[in-house]
Amino acid sequence: MSVMMRLTLNSSAEEQLQKQAETHRLQLTQKMSKPFKKLIDVSSGDIQSTGMKPITFVRQVLAGCLCPDLLLSDTLPHDVQLRVQKLLEHCDGGSVGAYAESSGMAYVQRTVAKYISARDGGLSSNPAHIFITSGSLRAITVVLKLLAQSGGSFQTGVMVPVPLPNALPHVLERVGSLPLFYCLREEAGWSIEREELHRAIQASKDHCCPRAIYISNPSNPTGHVQSRESIKDVIRFAAQNNLFLLVDEVYQDTVFGLGSEFVSYKKVLAEMGPPYSNTVQLASVHSLSNGIMGECGLRAGYMELVNVDESVMLFAEALLCGDISTPITGQIALDVMADPPRPGNQSYFLYKQEMESRLNTLKCNVHRSTEFFNSLPDFHCPPVQSGIFIYPHLKFSPAALTYAQGLGVEAGLWYCERLLQEEGVCVGVNRCVGEAVTHNSPPGSCWHLRLCVLMPPDALEEVLCHLQAFHCRFLSKL
């Protein structure tokens, strides 16, 4: 089975699970009897659905912008009031109910540019090259559409990692681009390897025109953080092969691994100097939904374009314009993400406390769940450096594999379906591809589960409790 076929399979396995989860959820609301009382979905990065509280300052600013009458009393802190006034000054008609420019509110573009510049040690960022979108996927779609439109007679190929973020295959399908898979090496901590990039692009050249490479760094779902050297390697590879660099950096604020550090592709590109720094085309995306903010329901993100032609940017604007302008509420939350309270502001202490507590919860939960999986037979979970997922490896025993084959189902999917049916826990699932599988294990025996672990610690314990009970039953019945 080719890598591509397996991935199609994985994607549809995930969809099957999601559909089953939705059915269970509906049946629970209809009071249908189940072995569990509630459905817990840890397959996506939707942290507020599993109980994480929003950051107070974000919500206070939004409440003030929506209901400026709140500024007439001292219900909201002083710095919230000032921020609300500032933001409303930059809304048409002084209201969040008016439309904004298709590429986003100019004020928010400037805030984001300042944030990027500060993050990258003072490297300049042009607000006109920042596009506010309703989420990172939307930004990625716009770039891929631009590339597909500018292609010749060959189909546009886009290099994507394996494993990859679970929503990505759909985006590629929708824009009509061909995914060209490059495998990340689990044995090397999921790093990107130069030889594998070369293999993947060579293998594709007779049937499509490779035009872009998609990178997820910090990586979803593996949690790997690229080193500066690794980023340089990828940039050189992109330059050699004339590829557009599409970099998903939505987990840039959730790097916690000892010795790991987030460095942006943009910064490394600038450091490399010409010809790289002034020729390699780059789009970097970030969002409000992912990582530490976790405001999925507000729908906002941004992308910054580097070394991209002005005319192409006009097309990007037209694509965004033709579609849906980002909700102003989301843009306001993005402004707060990019420009949080500072020392001396009334809200600073609470904001700092909430963010530190959140990062601390994340670290503890990653540690706790990594240890948990390493204590379960057949599971192996290496340490994670970043992100909000863990990605444990599950190697089915010959007995389990034979059993699943007897039922005519894929072992990993069968495991997760039963976990969902019996315990009400929905996890993500991917079949392993790459060296480890082909050399050491029978086909179909190696899988990964994907679990978002950024949730209140007691909620995590509940999930682990279900997993433990299920896995023990699973093993005992073989």
Added chain:
Amino acid sequence: MSVMMRLTLNSSAEEQLQKQAETHRLQLTQKMSKPFKKLIDVSSGDIQSTGMKPITFVRQVLAGCLCPDLLLSDTLPHDVQLRVQKLLEHCDGGSVGAYAESSGMAYVQRTVAKYISARDGGLSSNPAHIFITSGSLRAITVVLKLLAQSGGSFQTGVMVPVPLPNALPHVLERVGSLPLFYCLREEAGWSIEREELHRAIQASKDHCCPRAIYISNPSNPTGHVQSRESIKDVIRFAAQNNLFLLVDEVYQDTVFGLGSEFVSYKKVLAEMGPPYSNTVQLASVHSLSNGIMGECGLRAGYMELVNVDESVMLFAEALLCGDISTPITGQIALDVMADPPRPGNQSYFLYKQEMESRLNTLKCNVHRSTEFFNSLPDFHCPPVQSGIFIYPHLKFSPAALTYAQGLGVEAGLWYCERLLQEEGVCVGVNRCVGEAVTHNSPPGSCWHLRLCVLMPPDALEEVLCHLQAFHCRFLSKL
């Protein structure tokens, strides 16, 4: 010049104006000297940008949902608090920061279904057939994509009126459907005429496959409201020609013409009985942006599908899912639009007062601006029955026409560009097509301006003052 070419021209004329308006706006922020102090854009239906205040209850509910701590004091009225609690109960994790189902929050779907049912005199509405989208254009795009995908080898044709809502040509272009224009008759108050529908579909049959008819009722931009009989005519026409009825009913809450009444296509379809009522496929769209709510920045609308196959609805869901889920803030505002405060509720009086005052302002402004245009030489503005636009007819004198031709520009565009440059007022503009032009006037002499007039009365006076000054200067210089 064919109707289609002219429309393309109109659409790009609008775009040119919009771009110029944006440039002026930017230059004003850069303190560049202009003959005007601010730019007033009345070309779109963005009523909050020109100073209309939002409805208090909507904003209070949103503030409470975003910042539930506000419920700890009595800052918000009691019924707002109850609504907030109810809505948050139906958000995953009790937070508006979590994702919702791709077709919308089930709770909001139910609220909308109840609203539709009450509007249509008790006719049933199935929540599963309601799709919450980020605006009416998004809903229309989804339907058109579905139709285009299900087409055969011929290109999908979609019948659209002339004049038509200014954003529609782009949507058709994006989904790759061919617009088949049917002209509305200005002399008959912009009604839809059976003979014209037949002419338009016959003319198209050799080069495309007509699959849908788009209707705007109450009509944007003409303000015409269809009678029950006229709706029946269109339904019969759709049935005869096996067309999907795509009905844009976003101005259903802003009908004010004496003797005019909004009746939904769905209701008339049901009244007609079989075979119409159980075969004609219908999508009706409504939104938070248009009409009386005017919450453009919150991005939400809905569509209801009638007589549409379950399998097609699954596709619709997949299309919505693949794209962007509607922001939860917008969905909450939609819930309030569909289920406003009732008599006895603490917020009822204020809500009623605000809505009545808004409708009253609209009626007065329509009356005032209609009289105004009828008092200007070369303008003619028939009474309007609904909507938030007026659509005055401007017939250029031979002298003006000769002057414009000498400059090599279209007279209407030239007029509007000068209005923008000299007074800072941006209006919509359409070249007339149809009988009136071909029979009585030289080509290029008849145009319509499109102005949104739902704004505070003093803001309207300011606009009219600019228009008056400009038009007098314009005439005097010929």
